[in-house]
Amino acid sequence: MKLFIFILCFVIHFSGVAAQELFDFVPESAGYFLVLRSMRSTLETLRDNTNFFGAYLGDDGFGAERAIYGIIDATGYNAEVDTSLLKNALNRDLLLAGEGLELSLEDLLTFDPFYLLEKLKLSRARIFIVWKSESSFPLLKAVAALLDMTIFAQPGEIISELRSNSGTLYYHTGDGFLIIGGNREAVQTALSTYQGQGRRLLESSEKAREIAEMSYDYTITGFFDSDRFKIDLGLQSPFSVDNTVVFARPEGHTLSATIVQDTIFLNSQDLEVFLKLADTKESEASEKTYGDYTVFFPSSSVETLRNELTHWFELDLEPYRELADYIVLLSRESTGNARIYGELVSEVPKVSAVFKNKNGDTSFLENPLKEWGAKTSLYRGNRVYELENDFDTIYFIFSPSTTVLTTLTPEEYYSAASSSGTLRDNVSYEFVRELGMEKDIVEAFVDVKKIFKSLIGISLDSAIFYQQTFLENGKMVHALRFY
Known part of the structure; x- marks a missing residue:
């Protein structure tokens, strides 16, 4: 439920860099990258076109949008930063990349900046965040104010620190861009890669390059090698995951997220077993x-x-x-x-x-x-x-x-x-089921209409719908839709 809300809070601190420059920071050794684009426009589109986000963001529902802009105004005031600078940053692109820290679907669905950065501080992971802005230092001040951290810089040092009682983050301010990392090495690696001193991921991985090119059409795009991305939904089985790609964007009256994983089976018979499990769930829905x-x-x-x-x-x-x-x-x-x-x-x-x-x-x-x-x-x-x-x-x-x-x-x-x-009598189920895959192996439906009615007293058709299946080429597909 928190998906774009917490992402929005997170992105208020960052301005984007040109698309190619974003990926120029990602070293060959990186285990993944995650790109967020045009978050403010996306939230406005979702608020105006989907029942779920309309109720969650709108003043007649949870009022999250008003609360978010309240945070922006308060942060800007405390950090002595023009709040328009922060609000404009909502539509700029953001890159998260690195290695040594596993991400999960739950991390995306609860993309709380405090949670993520506290995770970075505690783990000292080799992860970094990149954005570009002509006002990078005011943005850095806003980050420090939101996280209750202190900027600590030594004269002549290329990489400086954000300090707090609970941990330390590291940053570098360059020519119009800013990097924040979980440890000093993460920031140094990103900077060196950008300066051409190390091989880049897109130069060595055709798959990563393909996903990077597709990212222009989505709000969220992610590439994760091996099994670095965890999905605590659906089938539990001993097959291995070679890589995972994540795409999410508004589609019609829904937010649609698709996760595709290349899987490795020990033998083809195991895959055949899963393929035979896919059905339409007609009898179950009745x-x-x-x-x-x-x-x-x-x-x-x-x-x-x-x-x-x-x-x-x-x-x-x-x-x-x-x-x-x-x-x-x-x-x-x-x-x-x-x-x-x-x-x-x-x-x-x-x-x-x-x-x-x-x-x-x-x-x-x-x-x-x-x-x-x-x-x-x-x-x-x-x-x-x-x-x-x-x-x-x-x-x-x-x-x-x-x-x-x-x-x-x-x-x-x-x-x-x-x-x-029955689900067949449920208008929201019929709507999202028609938009989804015809056959699936695992299916989950959350009737958000009942939840909204219970929590905030409003009644409107709304749902979260999850499907999982296998394709004949061995790809495992997860589809998540918010209506």
């Missing part, structure tokens, strides 16, 4: 669900199941080895796609996982629960097992067609399900 989010994924993907349960149930399965193994058994003895759905906005986890039974006889699945002393009962003709530990109560509901794992009591579960509709 089932009743409650709450504000729904996730579909193959029940055969056991590691994905573990990851999803940990994420959505807020339950760490590692201390409960027997329970974790049992849930894996439920998944292996089911067919098709498992479904997880529930409420993101709730004081306690309200979530359910539904598995399709391979056959109607589930007695062998119920035996372990009996051995553990789970409380048994009947509800609407279905067998219910209540399992408690020190922190959680989980219910298992067995019917001829499905097995349900839920944090709700049977009464709460069936009440919620009966009063809810």
Whole structure:
């Protein structure tokens, strides 16, 4: 939800350099680069054309845009910098590059400048940020004011410091450009590369050069070699990642982000297995669900199941080895796609996982629960097992067609399900699904309309939609859309 908001706060400190000059700073040894372009115009486009950002930025919703410009004005006042300088910087290009620090999808979605720069200070990573401005020192003062840091420069030193009690950043002011890095070596490497003293990434990598050329058409463009970019969504599997590219920009009434990863399989049969898992999710979308989010994924993907349960149930399965193994058994003895759905906005986890039974006889699945002393009962003709530990109560509901794992009591579960509709009845789901890939392996839908209604009392169609699939050439595609 914080995607461009925090990026915007971050970019207020930076002016852009010419596109080619941006990449001239990136050394051959760099593990990645991330380019941000025209952020202010992008935010205005998203505010005016998408329900999600319209509600998040607008005064009738969260009012984030007014808050952002308040930060700009306050920062400019404290640093004695003309605020128009900072506001104009919103539309300039920004480069983040380096090595030694892994980035993740979560880092992009919560691109908080304090978080990122604190990460740099604590890790002393070889990462640098580059921008160009004829007023580079006022911008440096604004950075120092926002981060509560002190500018410390020794006469004659090429690289100087920004100091605070929690860490140090390093900077260099050159002829119309400024570099800030996590350590001195990062700044020195960027400067040396720009001056032609080292080989550049775009000179040695055709892939990086291709992505750099494509960056002109996107608001966010990233290139990451190896597995430096982590995605804590979708399939969990032992395949290796060769490189990752990231693209994001406004498209119609949505913000669209696409992540493509070149994968390495030990044999082609493994890829074939994944290709066969892709489907349209028609039957799953026709089932009743409650709450504000729904996730579909193959029940055969056991590691994905573990990851999803940990994420959505807020339950760490590692201390409960027997329970974790049992849930894996439920998944292996089911067919098709498992479904997880529930409420993101709730004081306690309200979530359910539904598995399709391979056959109607589930007695062998119920035996372990009996051995553990789970409380048994009947509800609407279905067998219910209540399992408690020190922190959680989980219910298992067995019917001829499905097995349900839920944090709700049977009464709460069936009440919620009966009063809810299907995704096929959801206008927002139908809109984003039509724009997405026809077939996918993993699919997640967040009904933001319900979240906005709960948090700020406004009702408008809005959603976040995630898909993941494989292409026949082995590329893994992640698509994320904000509507």
